[in-house]
Amino acid sequence: MTIYQNLIAGEWTGAEAVENINPSDTKEVVGLYASGSAADTGNAIAAAKAAFPAWSRSGIWERHVILKKAGDEIMARKDELGALLAREEGKTLPEAIGETIRASQIFEFFAGEALRLAGEVVPSVRPNIGVEITREPLGVIGIITPWNFPIAIPAWKIAPALCYGNTIVFKPAELVPGCSWAIVDILNRAGLPKGVLNLVMGKGSIVGQTMLDSPDLAGITFTGSVGTGKRVAVSSIEHNRKIQLEMGGKNPMVVLDDADLSVAVEAAANSAFFSTGQRCTASSRLIVTEGIHDRFVAAMTEKLKTLNVDHALKTGTHIGPVVDERQLKTDTDYIEIGKKEGAKLAFGGELISRDTPGFYLQPTLFTEATNQMRISREEIFGPVASVIRVKDYEEALAVANDTPFGLSSGIATTSLKHATHFKRNAEAGMVMVNLPTAGVDFHVPFGGRKGSSYGSREQGKYAAEFFTTVKTAYTLA
Numbered sequence: 001m002t003i004y005q006n007l008i009a010g011e012w013t014g015a016e017a018v019e020n021i022n023p024s025d026t027k028e029v030v031g032l033y034a035s036g037s038a039a040d041t042g043n044a045i046a047a048a049k050a051a052f053p054a055w056s057r058s059g060i061w062e063r064h065v066i067l068k069k070a071g072d073e074i075m076a077r078k079d080e081l082g083a084l085l086a087r088e089e090g091k092t093l094p095e096a097i098g099e100t101i102r103a104s105q106i107f108e109f110f111a112g113e114a115l116r117l118a119g120e121v122v123p124s125v126r127p128n129i130g131v132e133i134t135r136e137p138l139g140v141i142g143i144i145t146p147w148n149f150p151i152a153i154p155a156w157k158i159a160p161a162l163c164y165g166n167t168i169v170f171k172p173a174e175l176v177p178g179c180s181w182a183i184v185d186i187l188n189r190a191g192l193p194k195g196v197l198n199l200v201m202g203k204g205s206i207v208g209q210t211m212l213d214s215p216d217l218a219g220i221t222f223t224g225s226v227g228t229g230k231r232v233a234v235s236s237i238e239h240n241r242k243i244q245l246e247m248g249g250k251n252p253m254v255v256l257d258d259a260d261l262s263v264a265v266e267a268a269a270n271s272a273f274f275s276t277g278q279r280c281t282a283s284s285r286l287i288v289t290e291g292i293h294d295r296f297v298a299a300m301t302e303k304l305k306t307l308n309v310d311h312a313l314k315t316g317t318h319i320g321p322v323v324d325e326r327q328l329k330t331d332t333d334y335i336e337i338g339k340k341e342g343a344k345l346a347f348g349g350e351l352i353s354r355d356t357p358g359f360y361l362q363p364t365l366f367t368e369a370t371n372q373m374r375i376s377r378e379e380i381f382g383p384v385a386s387v388i389r390v391k392d393y394e395e396a397l398a399v400a401n402d403t404p405f406g407l408s409s410g411i412a413t414t415s416l417k418h419a420t421h422f423k424r425n426a427e428a429g430m431v432m433v434n435l436p437t438a439g440v441d442f443h444v445p446f447g448g449r450k451g452s453s454y455g456s457r458e459q460g461k462y463a464a465e466f467f468t469t470v471k472t473a474y475t476l477a
């Protein structure tokens with residue numbers, strides 16, 4: 001089997017490799033992907049540093065053309081790249097193709113943003129002096145991405161980094177190197193100068209740690225677990241490094257008595273179980289008022305019966321497998337914890353076997369949960385959700401906000417008054433009314449509050465905040 005290698009200083013390199021396994025069929029090896037060393041990572045950082053002066057001064061048209069070409073190629077290859085994504089991560093083929101389209105759109109968006117770079121010219125408070133405020137590239141950016149969005153998250157970090165003139169050392173999640181390799185290959189062929197984008201696949205403890213220890217990374221943008229995010233933060237203070245962290249969620253979805261039941265069930269089922277619940281924007285706390293509670297639970301249970309858990313590439317599959325054995329163990333451990341804590345298992349909870357050996361778990365719904373249980377406070381990152389019964393809207397809002405996290409927050413209601421109040425008072429970076437908590441647009445800011453996020457927003461024009469540094473220049477006229 002050929003090895004998909006790392007790209008360092010414009011050269012494909014690396015003889016050490018690991019197997020990329022399909023979670024829908026663990027007998028299938030998706031490919032062999034390089035596993036970089038500390039020395040490889042050091043070389044990548046040095047190459048990015050050397051490439052920075054020229055790339056930071058490159059023309060905006062050159063950046064536009066490269067980003068546009070990448071977006072166009074990803075779109076042209078959406079079915080093939082979507083299938084690769086579904087094979088390595090396990091989300092269903094339609095979800096995977098949708099994510100690939102999103103990645104293309106992100107490149108197209110930042111191709112446009114490159115042409116819209118602007119600053120401000122303002123008068124000084126002193127006479128005969130002019131002031132210019134401009135944004136300059138930050139420097140070498142470390143990009144560390146998670147396994148759950150193998151193409152969209154790399155795209156939404158790489159595209160703005162390049163758009164604003166930065167160079168990159170990119171470490172994708174070990175479980176899903178395939179889509180990352182494909183994006184880097186596409187950008188490399190689109191004409192990026194050597195060293196501007198370096199790919200180092202491999203272990204967090206080696207590649208990631210070398211990145212954290214480097215004084216040469218001006219910024220790190222990270223999406224992943226709370227624990228690793230904290231390590232990125234602590235190591236970055238020492239190097240005076242800018243950071244952007246997207247970590248966990250324990251997102252609430254409030255369902256009020258006046259909700260349209262079918263809208264509420266669609267939004268809740270999507271939020272909790274699509275993409276196998278493996279989204280930081282997933283909802284795992286369904287906070288339901290008394291008057292609709294029993295009808296909602298009955299309708300959710302009926303809905304869950306109709307969802308097929310199977311091979312990600314099979315037509316008719318609604319929920320793919322869990323990503324790997326470790327995550328499956330986390331999910332089943334939490335299911336046991338939920339039972340012990342006294343929540344009632346209303347649906348699912350069992351492993352399932354299919355034609356191919358994979359990590360198949362039923363969508364799992366607990367009822368009679370309280371917001372103090374561990375299953376309501378800790379991020380599980382699997383197809384497991386709990387229903388928490390509350391008296392009224394006021395209690396629902398209080399419970400929704402009573403969490404260490406604050407990424408996304410949803411409400412199902414037909415009341416303008418409650419929807420408006422919730423939008424103002426939900427302690428989250430994103431609020432969804434009559435929509436799933438997950439599934440965001442590519443051109444508007446993404447991010448959260450409290451334990452979910454740290455640093456400025458990703459996506460849309462707000463991405464400039466992280467990927468640039470501001471200069472204020474004074475001139476005597």
Ligand code: UN1
Pocket residue numbers: 146148149153223246278279280281437438439440
């Ligand atoms: C989405 O819900 O559309 O890791 C995106 C995650 C998020 C992305 C969610 N950063 O799940």
